[in-house]
Amino acid sequence: MFSSQDCLCTGVYQKRRKKVQKMNPLEKLRHSAAHVLATAILEIWPEAQLAAGPPVEGGFYYDVELDHRISPEDFPLIEEKMRRIIAERQPFKRIEVSREEARELALKGRLGALSERATPSRYKLDILESIPENEPITLYQNDHFIDLCAGPHVEDTGWIKGFKLTHVSSAYYKGDEKNPQLQRIYGTAFYSEKELEAYLKQLEAAKQRDHRKLGKELELFLIDEEVGPGLPLWLPKGAIIRAELQAFLTEELQRRGYLLVHTPHIGSLDLFRISGHYPYYRDSQFPPILEPAELKEFEQKQMSCAELANRLEKGEVSGYLLKPMNCPMHIRIFAAKPRSYRELPIRLAEFGTVYRFEKSGELSGLTRVRGFTQDDAHIFCMESQVEAELLSCLELVKVVVEKLGLTDAKARLGLRGEDKEKYVGGAESWQKAERDLRKAAQESGINFVEEPGEAAFYGPKVDFLVKDAIGRLWQLGTVQLDYNLPLRFSLTYVGEDGNKERPVIIHRAPFGSMERFLAILIEHFEGHFPLWLAPEQVRVIPLSDAFVPYGQKVTALLQQHKFRVTLDRKNETLGAKIRIAQLEKVPYMLIVGKKEEQMSRVSVRTARKGNLGEMELEAFLSLLLTECKERRI
RNA sequence: GCCGGCUUAGCUCAGAGGUAGAGCAACGGUUUUGUAAACCGUGGGUCGAGGGUUCGAAUCCCUCAGCCGGCUCCA
Numbered sequence: 001m002f003s004s005q006d007c008l009c010t011g012v013y014q015k016r017r018k019k020v021q022k023m024n025p026l027e028k029l030r031h032s033a034a035h036v037l038a039t040a041i042l043e044i045w046p047e048a049q050l051a052a053g054p055p056v057e058g059g060f061y062y063d064v065e066l067d068h069r070i071s072p073e074d075f076p077l078i079e080e081k082m083r084r085i086i087a088e089r090q091p092f093k094r095i096e097v098s099r100e101e102a103r104e105l106a107l108k109g110r111l112g113a114l115s116e117r118a119t120p121s122r123y124k125l126d127i128l129e130s131i132p133e134n135e136p137i138t139l140y141q142n143d144h145f146i147d148l149c150a151g152p153h154v155e156d157t158g159w160i161k162g163f164k165l166t167h168v169s170s171a172y173y174k175g176d177e178k179n180p181q182l183q184r185i186y187g188t189a190f191y192s193e194k195e196l197e198a199y200l201k202q203l204e205a206a207k208q209r210d211h212r213k214l215g216k217e218l219e220l221f222l223i224d225e226e227v228g229p230g231l232p233l234w235l236p237k238g239a240i241i242r243a244e245l246q247a248f249l250t251e252e253l254q255r256r257g258y259l260l261v262h263t264p265h266i267g268s269l270d271l272f273r274i275s276g277h278y279p280y281y282r283d284s285q286f287p288p289i290l291e292p293a294e295l296k297e298f299e300q301k302q303m304s305c306a307e308l309a310n311r312l313e314k315g316e317v318s319g320y321l322l323k324p325m326n327c328p329m330h331i332r333i334f335a336a337k338p339r340s341y342r343e344l345p346i347r348l349a350e351f352g353t354v355y356r357f358e359k360s361g362e363l364s365g366l367t368r369v370r371g372f373t374q375d376d377a378h379i380f381c382m383e384s385q386v387e388a389e390l391l392s393c394l395e396l397v398k399v400v401v402e403k404l405g406l407t408d409a410k411a412r413l414g415l416r417g418e419d420k421e422k423y424v425g426g427a428e429s430w431q432k433a434e435r436d437l438r439k440a441a442q443e444s445g446i447n448f449v450e451e452p453g454e455a456a457f458y459g460p461k462v463d464f465l466v467k468d469a470i471g472r473l474w475q476l477g478t479v480q481l482d483y484n485l486p487l488r489f490s491l492t493y494v495g496e497d498g499n500k501e502r503p504v505i506i507h508r509a510p511f512g513s514m515e516r517f518l519a520i521l522i523e524h525f526e527g528h529f530p531l532w533l534a535p536e537q538v539r540v541i542p543l544s545d546a547f548v549p550y551g552q553k554v555t556a557l558l559q560q561h562k563f564r565v566t567l568d569r570k571n572e573t574l575g576a577k578i579r580i581a582q583l584e585k586v587p588y589m590l591i592v593g594k595k596e597e598q599m600s601r602v603s604v605r606t607a608r609k610g611n612l613g614e615m616e617l618e619a620f621l622s623l624l625l626t627e628c629k630e631r632r633i
Numbered sequence: 634g635c636c637g638g639c640u641u642a643g644c645u646c647a648g649a650g651g652u653a654g655a656g657c658a659a660c661g662g663u664u665u666u667g668u669a670a671a672c673c674g675u676g677g678g679u680c681g682a683g684g685g686u687u688c689g690a691a692u693c694c695c696u697c698a699g700c701c702g703g704c705u706c707c708a
Contacts, residue, residue, distance in 0.1 A: 061703095069636085069637070070637085071637065071638075072637090072638075166702095167637090167638090167702055167703070168636090168637065168638090168702090168703085169636065169637065169702060169703030169704065170635065170636030170637070170703070170704055171636085171703070171704045171705085172635085172704060172705065175704075175705070176705085177634090177635085177704085177705050177706080181635065181636060181704080182636095182704095183636075183637085184636090184703070184704075186702095186703080212700095212701095216644080217644085223699095223700090225681085225698075225699055225700090229698095229699070229700090275708095276708090277708065280708090281707095281708055283706090284706080284707065284708075285708095324708070325708065327708095356707085356708085358706085358707075359634050359635095359705080359706065359707090360634070360699090361634065361635070361636095361703090361704085361705085361706095362634090362705090362706070362707080363700090364701090368707090456708070457708075458708090470702095541668090543665085543666065543667060544665040544666055545665060545666095546665075571663095571664080571665080571666095572666085572670090572671080573664095573665090573666050573667095573670080573671055574666055574667055574668060575666085575667090575668070575669065575670065575671090576666090576669080576670050576671075577666095577668095577669095578668050578669055579668095579669035579670055580669085580670090581669090582668095582669055583669080589668080591667070591668065593666095593667060594667095595667090603667080603668080605668060610668080610669095611668055
């Protein structure tokens with residue numbers, strides 16, 4: 001019941017924040033660059049209807065409605081015009097007008113335009129309507145281009161020294177699927193050419209550590225068309241990392257009193273009817289699975305799909321669902337027998353694989369998939385235990401994040417939004433839940449921001465967000481407080497006074513999902529995994545065939561200590577073998593030749609630091625043992 | 634799901650209407666190597682799938698799939 005895969009769309013996040021923040025100088029410049037882009041577009045296509053053109057992280061965009069489909073092929077022409085506009089150093093003039101004057105201009109098609117036009121500026125008109133009564137209406141003009149705009153802008157277009165159009169996409173007007181689709185042209189701009197170049201270079205470098213690229217190069221995972229989109233296959237090397245991560249977390253769980261359970265991948269439709277996920281979230285689930293006999297009967301009756309769907313929804317037809325979450329099954333484990341307050345809290349944990357039918361356009365590498373494994377657990381406790389349990393969960397997420405060096409992780413306390421309809425439960429339990437979670441977050445010492453509207457529908461949550469290589473923000477770990485499911489499943493325990501009491505559920509996943517977490521880890525380490533996670537930890541490289549026997553001895557010793565070692569017997573030069581090991585990002589290379597064999601030593605080279613020189617074999621072994629045992633990063 | 638782009642050998646990519654190429658990898662030899670690429674040879678492709686235009690299609694058109702970038706959604 002929690003959203004370990006929830007992606008907080010950067011754009012939306014930015015927009016919401018921008019309203020309350022003043023623009024910094026770079027944003028101001030980029031905002032002006034958006035106006036220059038709009039001017040250039042209008043010079044080419046005067047009929048274009050403009051919507052909005054704000055600065056965003058990394059650049060700016062302008063949304064336009066235009067019959068001509070703008071493609072990157074059009075960029076050179078647009079950029080050429082922009083360069084000219086910049087060279088002309090056109091001043092930005094601020095003009096304050098009355099609401100009526102602005103309206104008249106918009107009706108004459110003069111807003112977001114170079115001249116009056118036959119068609120009114122429909123989006124500008126709409127934006128004008130949405131400006132609060134007490135706010136002044138301002139226009140900004142450069143050359144013949146007049147736009148409805150709150151500003152601010154740089155003095156003139158000449159300030160834009162380095163700019164580039166980057167990509168084009170579509171966007172719904174005001175982000176609403178029901179509104180028309182506009183073309184969104186993205187670009188970036190800087191105060192100097194040099195900064196632009198540095199930025200583009202940095203973008204290029206970021207692409208090098210993209211987990212989809214490294215995942216393929218290092219043979220960690222595979223997304224195969226024949227298996228299905230969004231259904232990653234873990235290759236042997238990736239599976240090792242996954243297993244090591246699970247082993248690490250399992251140790252932490254056992255230390256904290258969790259009980260491991262295991263539940264199936266499918267469950268009865270009725271289970272998910274009780275939890276509320278079917279049919280309410282039907283669109284984001286794989287359709288139900290029917291029993292063969294029942295399916296045959298429907299075939300014979302020639303039942304239409306619509307009829308079948310209808311009967312499934314009404315609960316007249318039984319079936320199974322690929323589980324979209326693990327909680328209902330953990331709940332059934334809790335409900336399997338009467339529970340006493342004495343045994344609470346009960347913490348049920350599972351690396352549980354769930355399936356969600358994400359829209360095809362949303363799938364992305366390992367970060368957004370249709371089948372993924374959550375490091376899930378549900379803590380069933382008394383209200384009086386909530387605070388301590390929350391604190392323990394937050395501490396665990398902190399341990400995980402710190403142990404793996406994800407120091408950029410940002411925590412967010414998601415609170416109930418203004419639209420109370422979207423949330424279940426009374427004001428009182430929400431206030432209590434929010435207060436408890438806020439208190440726990442503060443006590444845990446994490447830095448967090450509060451975000452109304454980001455709660456789960458059943459309760460507030462703390463999410464840990466991390467950016468990927470190309471700057472997209474993803475939710476990893478999460479801790480969520482839930483008063484809803486215990487009610488829906490009528491969960492009880494026997495309290496101290498013998499009365500039945502309602503437990504509280506805490507949902508939590510420190511990694512979030514194994515898939516997304518590994519994606520972030522690949523990018524974070526740029527494929528250079530720490531020793532304890534590395535699929536191949538040591539490669540022994542004999543100088544020539546003559547030293548293979550010594551190499552075998554070294555390999556055997558390390559294998560005895562459970563290290564993942566391979567002996568490179570390839571018929572290649574030393575340089576070539578080292579190059580291959582480097583590209584495969586094997587953390588330790590041991591070069592063995594005559595010197596090493598005679599002295600029972602090894603020459604140590606690390607993928608990250610290069611040649612470290614010779615070392616006693618035993619000394620190297622103890623170094624490895626320490627590094628691995630402490631899970632150093 | 635929507636808009637745009639892309640899809641050629643295991644990988645990275647050339648080929649733009651005249652019948653498929655390179656480098657790396659693989660395989661077979663030669664070489665026996667001291668810290669990021671030894672040398673020679675061999676095999677490998679319904680050019681994402683299907684349909685159309687054409688004497689002729691990797692190349693042009695249509696449909697579909699997958700991927701990429703956004704948008705929307707996201708328990």
